[in-house]
Amino acid sequence: MTSAVDEAGLESHFEATIAHKDRIEPRDWMPEKYRRTLVRQIAQHAHSEIIGMQPEGNWISRAPSLRRKAILLAKVQDEAGHGLYLYSATETLGVTRTELTERLISGAQKYSSIFNYPTLSYADVGTIGWLVDGAAICNQVPLCRTSFGPYGRAMIRICKEESFHQRQGYELLMTMMRGTDEQRAMVQESVDRFWWPSLMMFGPPDDASPNTAQSMAWGIKTHTNDELRQRFVDMTVPQAEALGVTLPDPDLAWNERRQAHDFGEIDWDEFWRVVGGDGPCNAQRVAHRSKAWDDGAWVREAASAFARKQEAA
Amino acid sequence: MPDGTVPEHSTETAHAGPAAHGTDHDNAYAGLLVNDAHWAFGTDFEDPLAGVDTTVPDGVEPSVLAAYCLMLGDDALVASERISEWCSRAPDLEEDIALANIALDLLGQARLLLARAAAADPSVVPALPGDSPVPDEDRLAFFRDDRQFRNVRLAELPNGDFGETITRILLLSIWRLALFERLTGSRDAVLAAVAAKGVKELTYHRDFAGRWFLTLAQGTDESRRRVTAALTDLMPYWAELFGTHDVEAAAAASGVGVDPGQVAGEADAVLDQVLAVSGVDRPEAAPRAGVRGRTGRDGLHTEALSRLLAETQSVARAHPRGRW
Numbered sequence: 001m002t003s004a005v006d007e008a009g010l011e012s013h014f015e016a017t018i019a020h021k022d023r024i025e026p027r028d029w030m031p032e033k034y035r036r037t038l039v040r041q042i043a044q045h046a047h048s049e050i051i052g053m054q055p056e057g058n059w060i061s062r063a064p065s066l067r068r069k070a071i072l073l074a075k076v077q078d079e080a081g082h083g084l085y086l087y088s089a090t091e092t093l094g095v096t097r098t099e100l101t102e103r104l105i106s107g108a109q110k111y112s113s114i115f116n117y118p119t120l121s122y123a124d125v126g127t128i129g130w131l132v133d134g135a136a137i138c139n140q141v142p143l144c145r146t147s148f149g150p151y152g153r154a155m156i157r158i159c160k161e162e163s164f165h166q167r168q169g170y171e172l173l174m175t176m177m178r179g180t181d182e183q184r185a186m187v188q189e190s191v192d193r194f195w196w197p198s199l200m201m202f203g204p205p206d207d208a209s210p211n212t213a214q215s216m217a218w219g220i221k222t223h224t225n226d227e228l229r230q231r232f233v234d235m236t237v238p239q240a241e242a243l244g245v246t247l248p249d250p251d252l253a254w255n256e257r258r259q260a261h262d263f264g265e266i267d268w269d270e271f272w273r274v275v276g277g278d279g280p281c282n283a284q285r286v287a288h289r290s291k292a293w294d295d296g297a298w299v300r301e302a303a304s305a306f307a308r309k310q311e312a313a
Numbered sequence: 314m315p316d317g318t319v320p321e322h323s324t325e326t327a328h329a330g331p332a333a334h335g336t337d338h339d340n341a342y343a344g345l346l347v348n349d350a351h352w353a354f355g356t357d358f359e360d361p362l363a364g365v366d367t368t369v370p371d372g373v374e375p376s377v378l379a380a381y382c383l384m385l386g387d388d389a390l391v392a393s394e395r396i397s398e399w400c401s402r403a404p405d406l407e408e409d410i411a412l413a414n415i416a417l418d419l420l421g422q423a424r425l426l427l428a429r430a431a432a433a434d435p436s437v438v439p440a441l442p443g444d445s446p447v448p449d450e451d452r453l454a455f456f457r458d459d460r461q462f463r464n465v466r467l468a469e470l471p472n473g474d475f476g477e478t479i480t481r482i483l484l485l486s487i488w489r490l491a492l493f494e495r496l497t498g499s500r501d502a503v504l505a506a507v508a509a510k511g512v513k514e515l516t517y518h519r520d521f522a523g524r525w526f527l528t529l530a531q532g533t534d535e536s537r538r539r540v541t542a543a544l545t546d547l548m549p550y551w552a553e554l555f556g557t558h559d560v561e562a563a564a565a566a567s568g569v570g571v572d573p574g575q576v577a578g579e580a581d582a583v584l585d586q587v588l589a590v591s592g593v594d595r596p597e598a599a600p601r602a603g604v605r606g607r608t609g610r611d612g613l614h615t616e617a618l619s620r621l622l623a624e625t626q627s628v629a630r631a632h633p634r635g636r637w
Binding site: 068183 | 397401402406408413417427448450474475476535536624627628632
C-alpha cells in the first residue's frame with residue numbers, strides 16, 4: 001500500500017517529468033485524474049476514427065471512378081487502422097477495446113461532432129479530406145508532443161497518414177474544379193456545408209472549455225481551442241483561393257493589426273445541440289456502430305471459443 | 314509493369330522524429346499549396362497499363378482476348394464491390410481491415426483486366442460524348458449495363474452474414490487462384506503479369522478465408538450452424554465456375570486463357586481439404602440453373618446485379634463528361 005508520503009514523492013517526480021517535457025510511460029506512476037483524462041481523450045479520438053469511417057464509407061459504392069474508389073476504400077481502411085492504434089494506446093492505461101466500444105455505443109463517451117453531419121455528394125469526400133482532415137491535423141500535430149508516450153507515438157504515425165489523406169482530398173477537389181460546371185457547383189456546395197462544422201471541430205471557445213487549463217498543465221494539450229482554430233482559418237484561406245471556392249463567411253477578412261484573419265461567429269447553439277446528441281446523424285452513426293458490433297458478436301465468440309479449444313488441444 | 318496499387322504514402326513533409334522535432338509536423342498542413350508533382354502521390358490518373366506493350370499476340374483474336382479479360386475483370390470488380398460493403402460493418406477492426414485489403418486487391422485486378430480488354434479491342438469500350446475525359450477502365454465499369462457484365466453469379470449475390478462472406482471468398486479464391494496459377498503462362502504478356510501479381514494476392518485471400526472457415530466451423534454451435542448454412546446456400550453456384558464458355562474455350566485454344574473446366578478437379582480437392590479440416594460435410598448441391606442454359610458468363614445474371622450496378626454507376630453516369 002502506498003503511503004501519503006510516497007504518493008507525494010511520486011507526484012513530484014511526475015510533475016518534474018511533465019515540466020521537463022519528457023514522456024510519461026504506461027508503467028510510470030501517474031495521478032488517477034491524469035489517467036482518466038487520457039482515457040477520455042484518447043478514446044474519444046479512437047471513436048472519432050471509427051465513427052469517421054461511416055460518412056466517407058457512404059460513398060465507396062458510388063465512387064465515380066475505379067481509381068477514386070481505391071483511394072477512398074484505402075483511406076477508410078486507414079481510419080480503422082488509426083482506431084486500432086489508439087485503442088491500443090488506451091489499453092496501456094488499463095481499459096479494453098471492448099469496454100470502450102460499449103461506452104461509445106451507450107453514449108458515455110463522445111466522438112468528434114463533425115461526423116454527425118451527413119455526406120450528400122461525392123465532393124464531400126474531397127471536402128472532408130481537405131477541411132475535416134485539415135482541422136484534425138491542426139488539432140493533432142501538437143499531440144505528437146503530448147506527455148503520454150504511447151499517445152504521442154501513435155499520433156506521429158496518424159498525422160503522417162492524415163496529411164496524406166488531406167492532400168488526396170484537396171487533389172480530388174482540384175480535379176473536380178477542372179471538370180464541368182456541375183462539378184464546380186458540387187464542390188462549392190460541399191464547402192458551404194462543411195466550413196462551419198469544420199471550425200466547430202476545435203471545440204468550444206476557450207472561455208467555455210472547462211478541461212483545457214488542466215490538460216495544458218499536464219502537457220496533454222499544448223494549445224487552446226481558439227489558438228488552433230485561428231491557425232486553421234489562416235492556413236485554409238489561401239488554399240480556398242487556390243482552389244477557386246468561396247468560404248461561406250461574409251465577415252472573413254485579413255486583419256493587418258492582428259496579422260490574422262477575422263471571421264464570423266460560429267453557431268454555438270448548433271454546436272451544443274450536435275454535441276448533445278441532436279445533430280443530423282448522431283442517432284444513425286451510433287446505431288450503425290452498434291449494429292456492426294452486435295452482428296459481429298457471434299463471430300468474436302466463435303474466435304474466442306476456437307482459440308480456447310486450440311489451447312486445450 | 315506497374316502493379317496498380319496505391320504507392321506507399323509520401324513522407325517528404327512528415328518526419329517521424331522524436332518529440333523535440335515535432336514542429337516538423339506543422340509542415341504537413343502548411344505544405345498543401347506546395348507545387349510539387351508528387352504532393353499527392355498516387356492520386357494522379359495513370360493508365361494502369363502505361364508503358365506496357367499491349368500488342369495482341371499473333372494468332373489471337375482481339376475480340377476473344379478482350380471478352381476473356383472482361384470476364385475475369387468483372388468477376389473481380391463485382392466481388393470487390395460486395396466485399397467493400399463490409400467496410401465499417403465487420404465483426405472487429407482487424408476483419409474490417411482485412412476485408413478492405415481483399416476488396417482493394419480485387420479492385421486492382423479489375424482495373425488491369427478492364428484496361429487490358431480495352432487495349433486489346435477498343436470496340437468493347439462504351440462510347441461517350443466526344444469531349445468526355447472518362448478513361449477506358451471507367452467506361453467499362455460504369456457505362457455498361459448488367460447484361461454486358463460477364464462475371465459469374467457467385468460474385469454478385471447480395472451479402473449475407475460474415476460466415477457467408479467468408480464462404481464466398483473461400484470458394485471464389487480457390488477457383489480464381491487455380492485459374493491464375495495457370496494464367497501466369499499465358500501467351501499474352503499482360504495477362505501473364507496480371508496473373509503473377511494476382512496469385513500472391515489470391516493466396517492470401519484463400520488463406521484468410523480458409524482460416525476463418527475453420528474457426529467458424531469449430532468455434533461455437535452458432536458459428537458452425539451459420540457457416541454450414543452459408544455453404545449450403547452457395548454451393549449451387551460452384552458448378553458455374555467450371556463451365557467452359559465459348560470465349561474461354563477460344564482463349565484457351567489460342568494460348569492466352571485457361572479453360573476453367575481444367576481446374577475443376579484441383580479446386581474440388583482444395584475445397585474438400587478445407588472442409589475435412591473443418592469437419593464439415595460437403596452439401597449435396599444441384600447446380601443452379603440459368604435461363605435456357607445461359608448464366609453469368611453469358612450476361613444472364615441474378616436480379617441483384619442490376620441493383621448493385623445502379624448504385625455503383627449512379628455518380629459516374631450523372632456526369633459523363635466528369636473529371637475525377
